[in-house]
Amino acid sequence: MSDEALAKLVQEKDQELYTEIVKRYEKKLMRYALSLVRDDSKAQDIVQNAFIKAFVNLRSFNQKLKFSSWIYRITHNEAINEIKKYRREISFDDVPEIEYIPSGDQPAEAVFDTNQMKEMLSESLAQLPALYREPLVLLFFEERSYQEISDILRLPIGTVGTRINRGKAILKTIHTKLHGNNI
């Protein structure tokens, strides 16, 4: 049964089926929350609050849209609230100035494939500003499409693309600083 059909069933027939949605999404949302706050207990609080909020507001979910985008959006908002509350995030101002080294004629994706990107992202997550971290995590770890990322982060698709490209370039710069030019 699809998430959307399950959500409809929970809305209209059996609210206790919501635990099935929790089981389906807990791991993914935990991973996503952890990538934003980098603290296990805070991530758990975020995910729990997100599930509660999603349940309370389930009747506002429009079944024509993707349920995953909707619940990721709620988790994103909870994580942002937590970050603002505790200021644990390394803000863009705190990140040492990263000099952008042009890669010549080849764009970043031609030099690094998806798996390498994932590796670089895992390694350098903490150093990446949230502005770029969020869409890259959603793209590489959560395997969301650009449209889904647009719905989750409430950004135009063009902006999502720009931030992903810029984030990849910064990742490449960080990687080069850490490992030299050895790929």
Add this chain to the structure above:
Amino acid sequence: MTLEQKKLSELIGEKIHSHQIKMRPRAYFIIGAILLGAGLTFAAICSAFFIGVTIFRIRVHGPFAYLTAGQTGLHAFLITFPWIPIALALLAAALGLVVMKKFDFSYHHAFIGILVGFGIIIILMGVFADVAELPGETENAPLVQLLSGIDYDNETVLIGTIIDVSSTTLDIITPDHINYRVSLATHPTITPATPLIKGEWVRLLGETKNGQFKISRIFHQKTPYGVPANSKSENELMK
């Protein structure tokens, strides 16, 4: 299933079962959407109304003309320029944009496009409000007077319609129905340099000293459309 997974799904399940958490009814969201829409509409209308008042004030008070008249003119400009209506129009427009961001469509497009589109719509609505003489019709309402800062007589400017004119005096009635007789002994500059006639709309620039208004300049023109409905018509005044 890990222990943590079981615990969280069980925890949520228990909260649902014991009604610690409850789903909001659909009506809650429908009412919310209606209120958002009403809020956006109200903000747009308010903004458009105050844009209409701004246009009306600029036409009727002509503040920019005073800038050629030195220090007194600058003071008159600062008093007659519609600062409050502009501020209120911008505030209402800003609130409208805040409300608009709550709607899902708002992030599908670049926000600058929405900003420009919304701005164009409320400006057009404001122009329409002015053409429809809405500011003129409502200017006697105390709230509108308070918010618009309409002031036809102050220490630097006197605005109204000529009731009578002679070589030494000028009788004026303001849209507030207050009569003034001012002396022309100061030989004020008249712009344009044509005779003053009864029933004409005038703006007098000067200074109030010892309770007397001393004119330095007179700006006269045909009565602009949208002059408050309670003013006497040109034909009535010229009888």
